[in-house]
Amino acid sequence: MQSRESITQMYSRFTDITNGLAGLGKTCDIRDMVRKILRSLPGSWTPKVTAIEEANDLRRMSLEKLIGSLMAHGINMERLGESSSRKKHSNTLKGEVMEKIGQPIRSRKLKKSGFSLVGSTWTKTSMVEGEGIIGKVP
Secondary structure (H helix, E strand, O other): OOOOOOHHHHHHHHHHHHHHHHHOOOOOOHHHHHHHHHHHOOHHHHHHHHHHHHHOOOOOOOHHHHHHHHHHHHHHHHHHHHHHHHHHHHHOOOOEEEOOOOOEEEOOOOOOOOOEEEOOEEEEEOOOOOOEEEEEOO
16 A cells, blocks of 8 residues: 555555456455455554454455455544644643733643633633633733
């Protein structure tokens, strides 16, 4: 499988190759095709390949079932990638907050530190004294 190639694209390319070989008189057993597809997947797919090998009898597995399973896993991997990149962006809020005594507090993770944005003002309640820490967003 090539980088940035979807399972559908890889399977289409694989089908073109096997059809070309069949035209030249070389036929491939379904079992061999399943093994070749699993072997062609990148290292990041190793856990999925292992799960498929352990949960299924590869001698009887159809190409359609394999491709369906791989496509579902690919979609899940994309969703996980999107959600983790969203988390990274939402947790890296930058700003300067002025504490009650006037000293700036700099933090890349204001939300994780307990701050919340109310309008254009970052606020946090001090757990020790019960006093609010308030400042304008730059």
